[in-house]
Amino acid sequence: MSKHVLAQNQYGKAENRIVKITRKGEGGAWHEIRDLNVSVALRGEYRDVHLTGDNANCLPTDTTKNTVYAFAKEHGVDSPEAFGILLAKHFVSSQAVIHEAQIRVEEFTWERIPVATRKEQHSFVRKGQEVRTAQITYSQDTGRLQVISGLKDLTVMNSTNSEFHGFIKDKYTTLQEAYDRILATKVTARWANAASAAADAGHDWDRSYEKVRRHMLEAFAETYSYSLQQTLHAMADRVLDHVATVNEVRLNLPNKHHFLVDLEPFGLKNDNEVYFAADRMYGLIEGTVHRDGVQPVIATSDWITA
Numbered sequence: 001m002s003k004h005v006l007a008q009n010q011y012g013k014a015e016n017r018i019v020k021i022t023r024k025g026e027g028g029a030w031h032e033i034r035d036l037n038v039s040v041a042l043r044g045e046y047r048d049v050h051l052t053g054d055n056a057n058c059l060p061t062d063t064t065k066n067t068v069y070a071f072a073k074e075h076g077v078d079s080p081e082a083f084g085i086l087l088a089k090h091f092v093s094s095q096a097v098i099h100e101a102q103i104r105v106e107e108f109t110w111e112r113i114p115v116a117t118r119k120e121q122h123s124f125v126r127k128g129q130e131v132r133t134a135q136i137t138y139s140q141d142t143g144r145l146q147v148i149s150g151l152k153d154l155t156v157m158n159s160t161n162s163e164f165h166g167f168i169k170d171k172y173t174t175l176q177e178a179y180d181r182i183l184a185t186k187v188t189a190r191w192a193n194a195a196s197a198a199a200d201a202g203h204d205w206d207r208s209y210e211k212v213r214r215h216m217l218e219a220f221a222e223t224y225s226y227s228l229q230q231t232l233h234a235m236a237d238r239v240l241d242h243v244a245t246v247n248e249v250r251l252n253l254p255n256k257h258h259f260l261v262d263l264e265p266f267g268l269k270n271d272n273e274v275y276f277a278a279d280r281m282y283g284l285i286e287g288t289v290h291r292d293g294v295q296p297v298i299a300t301s302d303w304i305t306a
């Protein structure tokens, strides 16, 4: 027996990343999302667990994780507070040895990308401003002024209209074909401006930034996607179609994977509603699209992280 005193202790599963989709309206075409990071800490009769190795009082942290995902399906997520109250009360009332439960919730908030031409609404951009970037190079020898504009940390999600199938299957392939998945990415974009725009003292850089950003978002929202590669191309293509002063667009798109949670063991059907949002590893899809006849100038070797 230890002669020291076991003081405050708690345990549980931390940082359960969960995305809950709720379908509303005609044909469930109106999607609402809640994107949470939920941590569970249980306090109670845990002396034996620590002192003797007897786990009879120990509800596994794995179970606390499963409870979070199952509760999202069973009760929905009305708000971080309401969801946390449900969980805290559940843990305390379900096991006599649990005297106190603390649930911490972080919510990542999203805004709709409105698409006027359709009644289905399932495209979102994460709230909070992206970082705008610019790289200017002026060369004395050639007199060349090169302006590469850009942005990073623009996180977007389509909660449907994304599929991925028909890919190569070799002996290491385990990925299942997906016919309705979440497509989410954190956009890093750079675009090369025409020399004429760089030389024009009156060029409205703020306006062209807003235009490029808007066309990328609209293309992301409106493209029915069979791969993130296809979405990448559609986004860059749309910018080149609409912004005459841009000659080249390079996009780095981490595929922020969302995996359907298996709720079958709890007798629940997951009808594409409850997802585990993985932060890594991630697919990284990168590519440049430029006007025909224009030499690409944007570096391809930058290190991008999700």
Ligand SMILES: O=c1[nH]c(=O)c2[nH]c(=O)[nH]c2[nH]1
Pocket (backbone or CB within 6 Å): 164, 175, 226, 227, 228, 229, 255, 283
């Ligand atoms: O859009 C995708 N493109 C891929 O190349 C790929 N690979 C993968 O495992 N998932 C996906 N998704």
